[in-house]
Amino acid sequence: MTDAPTLPAEAATDDHVFATWLATVAGERLLEVRGQGLEGRELKDAGDAAAQALIAELLAAHRPDDAVLSEEAADDKSRLDAHRVWIIDPLDGTREFSEPPRDDWAVHVALWQDGLLVAGAVAQPALGETFNTGNPPVLPPRTSTRPRIAVSRTRPPAFVQALAEEIDAELVPMGSAGVKVMSVVRDVADAYVHAGGQYEWDNAAPVAVARAAGLFCSRVNGAELVYNQDDVSLPDLIVCRPELADQIIDFVRRHGTD
Ligand SMILES: Nc1ncnc2c1ncn2[C@@H]1O[C@H](COP(=O)(O)O)[C@@H](OP(=O)(O)O)[C@H]1O
Ligand SMILES: [Mg+2]
Numbered sequence: 017m018t019d020a021p022t023l024p025a026e027a028a029t030d031d032h033v034f035a036t037w038l039a040t041v042a043g044e045r046l047l048e049v050r051g052q053g054l055e056g057r058e059l060k061d062a063g064d065a066a067a068q069a070l071i072a073e074l075l076a077a078h079r080p081d082d083a084v085l086s087e088e089a090a091d092d093k094s095r096l097d098a099h100r101v102w103i104i105d106p107l108d109g110t111r112e113f114s115e116p117p118r119d120d121w122a123v124h125v126a127l128w129q130d131g132l133l134v135a136g137a138v139a140q141p142a143l144g145e146t147f148n149t150g151n152p153p154v155l156p157p158r159t160s161t162r163p164r165i166a167v168s169r170t171r172p173p174a175f176v177q178a179l180a181e182e183i184d185a186e187l188v189p190m191g192s193a194g195v196k197v198m199s200v201v202r203d204v205a206d207a208y209v210h211a212g213g214q215y216e217w218d219n220a221a222p223v224a225v226a227r228a229a230g231l232f233c234s235r236v237n238g239a240e241l242v243y244n245q246d247d248v249s250l251p252d253l254i255v256c257r258p259e260l261a262d263q264i265i266d267f268v269r270r271h272g273t274d
Pocket of ligand 2: 107108109193
């Protein structure tokens, strides 16, 4: 049993600092698990379990009155009547986590309050970075005139290939929704377009951070992303530099996502 990490003083009252700390310490725990010599399914399961256990313990200790929605815990529907809900993916990109030395996996911590995402952090432990809403990332100038669209490495939606052809974009495959959203924040890509399946925990924290950095975020048809719903399926989204949003939404409205 490892000692629980010590809460930084500011994190007691500041939800941005708390989210950042929680994602960071869970990421550090995941790096430890990755160093234990496990492989494949065993490594995936050990990572999911260790990050979930630590995050659950720290939320119970430091935010005991808040509700929690986590990929790795039973869904307690009392969250539907709560004012504050932490939306957690303890390990996003589990597949890539189990393929060292890949760095495209992440920890997601978001806070939903009365209808809105109000704080969030995405740790990318293998890069040693935690992107967050407290110190929002500053969007670098765009270095590519040809749009780069981040897509799932293993489940790229078919329509994104057609979209790329129409707008003369390049596809950049990588793991983890959080990593793909942060790739737009970091000017590694200019857009992330996904459809076909995802859940609130896969995109809540990434969207909170992306918005804080000034990026455009919506469903693929341009509709609002809505969190803390009874059904937590949130199967599609666009995160992009604002100047690309109209083109992408227009394509989806004309062609659909099939
Ligand atoms: N079609 C789909 N249906 C359900 N979940 C999906 C999905 N495509 C992606 N996801 C989820 O979104 C996250 C990012 O996926 P990808 O790396 O393929 O982009 C993964 O989360 P987890 O790793 O937490 O399971 C994955 O499970
Ligand atoms: Mg996930």
